[in-house]
């Protein structure tokens with residue numbers, strides 16, 4: 001007997017996405033945003049299906065994503081931040097809370113939350129992941145959000 005396979009398609013037509021971007025290290029997050037918008041537009045999203053929300057930094061992302069998720073308006077949320085290690089343990093607190101909080105938002109709301117909060121030791125490592133050597137993690141996160149939004153629609157349609 002053949003097994004069934006369920007997979008989300010990379011088609012953003014008719015879907016609505018919120019992008020939460022951190023202003024901290026905006027030289028990086030603006031590039032992540034350009035990558036995310038490129039992915040959404042290339043897969044058929046329309047401009048009125050995309051909302052960009054700027055927040056001060058990655059710390060503020062979970063509460064913002066929670067609000068967006070609870071609006072029931074979005075098929076997916078894409079979070080773009082850059083936490084770059086400094087001389088103090090601040091990095092660990094900001095990066096840790098952003099990761100944990102965004103994971104909780106996805107689990108509690110059922111809305112896919114794509115995580116492109118870079119956590120790097122140097123600015124160069126962040127640049128490499130924001131459109132240089134290692135691609136653009138904003139683009140990748142948007143593709144993940146599109147796939148997951150379509151997957152959720154399929155799974156909910158099976159109930």
Ligand code: INI
Nearest residue numbers: 022024056057058059081082083084094
């Ligand atoms: N926010 C970031 O997004 N990246 C960082 O590297 C960072 N550092 O290093 O401090 C950062 N801090 C700000 C933080 O997100 C809050 O905006 C701030 O603490 C006010 O609540």
